[in-house]
Amino acid sequence: MRNPGNNKWTVCLAGLLALVWLAWGGQLAWGGDAKKADEPAKAAAPAPVPEVSFIGKFSCPVHRPVVLLFHGIITSLEAQAGQKVKKGEVLAHYRLTPEASLQLRQRLSSPQVRELEVRVAQLERTLNLATVKRREIKELADKKLAPQQTLAQAEKDWQLLAREKQALQGQLRQAREMAAEDLRLLKEQLGESVSAGKIPRDATLKAPIDGYVLFVHPSLREGAELPPKTVAFQVGVMDPMVVKAQVHEMELLKMQVGDLAEIHPESLPGRKFEARISRLSWMPLKIGLEQPTYYEAEFKVPNPDLILKDGMKVRIVLRKSR
Numbered sequence: 627m628r629n630p631g632n633n634k635w636t637v638c639l640a641g642l643l644a645l646v647w648l649a650w651g652g653q654l655a656w657g658g659d660a661k662k663a664d665e666p667a668k669a670a671a672p673a674p675v676p677e678v679s680f681i682g683k684f685s686c687p688v689h690r691p692v693v694l695l696f697h698g699i700i701t702s703l704e705a706q707a708g709q710k711v712k713k714g715e716v717l718a719h720y721r722l723t724p725e726a727s728l729q730l731r732q733r734l735s736s737p738q739v740r741e742l743e744v745r746v747a748q749l750e751r752t753l754n755l756a757t758v759k760r761r762e763i764k765e766l767a768d769k770k771l772a773p774q775q776t777l778a779q780a781e782k783d784w785q786l787l788a789r790e791k792q793a794l795q796g797q798l799r800q801a802r803e804m805a806a807e808d809l810r811l812l813k814e815q816l817g818e819s820v821s822a823g824k825i826p827r828d829a830t831l832k833a834p835i836d837g838y839v840l841f842v843h844p845s846l847r848e849g850a851e852l853p854p855k856t857v858a859f860q861v862g863v864m865d866p867m868v869v870k871a872q873v874h875e876m877e878l879l880k881m882q883v884g885d886l887a888e889i890h891p892e893s894l895p896g897r898k899f900e901a902r903i904s905r906l907s908w909m910p911l912k913i914g915l916e917q918p919t920y921y922e923a924e925f926k927v928p929n930p931d932l933i934l935k936d937g938m939k940v941r942i943v944l945r946k947s948r
Contacts, residue, residue, distance in 0.1 A: 678880055678944040682871030682925070684891075686936050689862030690834040692717060693855060695815055697726040700850045701828065705859065707842050711833040717859050718831045718846065726854070730812070730825045736805040742798040749794060753787045760784045837863045840936060867934045869901065869925040871942055872911060878921050881906060881944065888943040889927055891934070899934070901925040901942075 698720035705717040722730070760780040766772035812820045816829045841860035845852060852858070869889060873881065883906055889899040905924035912920070925942065927934065 678877050680871055680873060680877065680942055682869040682923075682940050682942050684867050684927070684934050684936055684938040684940065685870050686837075686840065686862035686864060687866065687868045687926075688835065688837070689840060689860055689936075691857045692831050692834060692859035692861060694720065694831065694852050694858045695854055696730070696829070697723045697854045698829065698852060699723065700846060700848055700852065703846060703848060705833075705839050705842070707839050709839045711837065711839060711861060713833055713836050715833045716830045717833055717839070719828060720831065720852075721828050722825070723851070727825050727827070734805075734809060734812070734820075734825070736801070739798065739801045739805055742794060742801055746791065746794045746798055749787065749791045753784070753791055756780070756784045756787050831858055833859075833861050835861055835863070837861045838932075862936070864932050864934075865929040867927050867929045867936075868904065869927060869940055869942060871923050871925070872920040873923045875910075875919045875921065878906065878923070881923065885944060887925055888945075889925065890941040890943065892939045892941065894933070899927050901927040903944075 700718055700720050702719045703717075704719070705711060705715075711717065760777075760783075763772050763777050763780045767774060767777045809820065817826055819826045838861065839859055840862045841857075843852070843856060843858050846858050881903060883903050885903045887901045887903065889901050891897060891899075902925065903923060904926040905922075907922040910919045910921055
């Protein structure tokens with residue numbers, strides 16, 4: 627006979643196993659559903675945007691020097707660093723030294739032109755004599771009183787002198803054109819009062835373009851005597867500014883003219899400026915197998931309040947959308 631107690635324990639054990647099985651299966655099903663529910667949230671997270679970052683410096687897109695071409699003494703200073711100027715505006719007045727005035731008078735006297743004029747006059751007189759001689763010999767040869775060889779030699783001498791006169795006249799014309807061009811240049815540098823026999827005592831330094839005075843020579847002040855070819859001023863454009871940077875070849879392939887970039891000046895923490903790529907070089911800065919290849923990139927940055935200055939170091943961030 628079967629033991630009733632054993633049957634009772636068997637039924638209880640079977641029921642307990644069934645409950646465990648149901649609980650475990652439900653947990654698996656609930657966990658799977660939760661995992662599936664999390665998958666769309668993870669897929670919806672935005673992908674990181676590629677970023678290119680490098681270092682550059684601000685620079686004026688256009689700047690021109692104002693050179694004191696002749697030895698002079700400053701008589702008045704009309705402009706300071708940071709001042710806005712127009713093209714042709716007077717920046718300073720100066721007075722030529724006596725030595726500089728003498729050199730300019732000698733320069734305008736055109737000794738080469740005078741020498742060529744004398745040589746042409748002498749050659750014309752010699753050619754006139756040769757012309758008379760040739761005519762006389764021809765008359766004698768026509769009357770059979772002079773040999774044809776003498777006539778041929780006279781003709782040859784006359785043609786040689788005529789070609790020499792033509793060459794000298796060409797040299798004289800070129801020398802006169804150069805002297806006239808030199809006079810025109812001096813009138814631009816010293817004023818319209820300059821002439822072949824007159825050099826003004828006073829002269830001016832003028833702005834070559836519209837812009838701002840970026841640089842004033844440290845010795846430029848009233849009463850200072852400066853040597854010739856001294857850069858007295860620098861005038862440049864301040865709005866917009868450009869940022870020039872050296873870009874590695876791998877970064878260059880990710881860039882195009884017109885792309886937007888962020889400019890972060892090191893001297894203005896927390897400030898950033900919007901810029902666009904305005905130029906990309908197609909030639910490397912240096913060619914060498916032992917060195918990495920870098921190209922020059924240029925970014926145009928608006929600067930209406932003139933807070934950005936030439937030479938400021940910046941960090942450039944270029945973000946490319948996928």
